[in-house]
Amino acid sequence: MQHDDTPGRPETPAEVAWLRRDGFSAIRAWREHLGVSREELALRLGVSPPAVAQFEAAKARPRAAMLKKVAAALGISWELLREDG
Numbered sequence: 001m002q003h004d005d006t007p008g009r010p011e012t013p014a015e016v017a018w019l020r021r022d023g024f025s026a027i028r029a030w031r032e033h034l035g036v037s038r039e040e041l042a043l044r045l046g047v048s049p050p051a052v053a054q055f056e057a058a059k060a061r062p063r064a065a066m067l068k069k070v071a072a073a074l075g076i077s078w079e080l081l082r083e084d085g
Helices: 014-021 026-033 038-045 049-055 064-074
Strands: 004-006
Touching (some): 014 026, 038 049, 038 064
């Protein structure tokens, strides 16, 4: 489902872009776009729902290792979750 506009850069769905503009973190925007509940993501990651809430908070800056785990749990490329990208 990923389409490239530029070489090596997957396209961001409009819904994710809107959620990001509304102040959602990349993790939360993608999770909601994919229809995954916070509880389901917590189960997939082996953490508690409050832990998911912490690392998907708008001001959170999860490390690359966590972004890679979350991306794998959501079935997307981890680069899509980078806040600077």
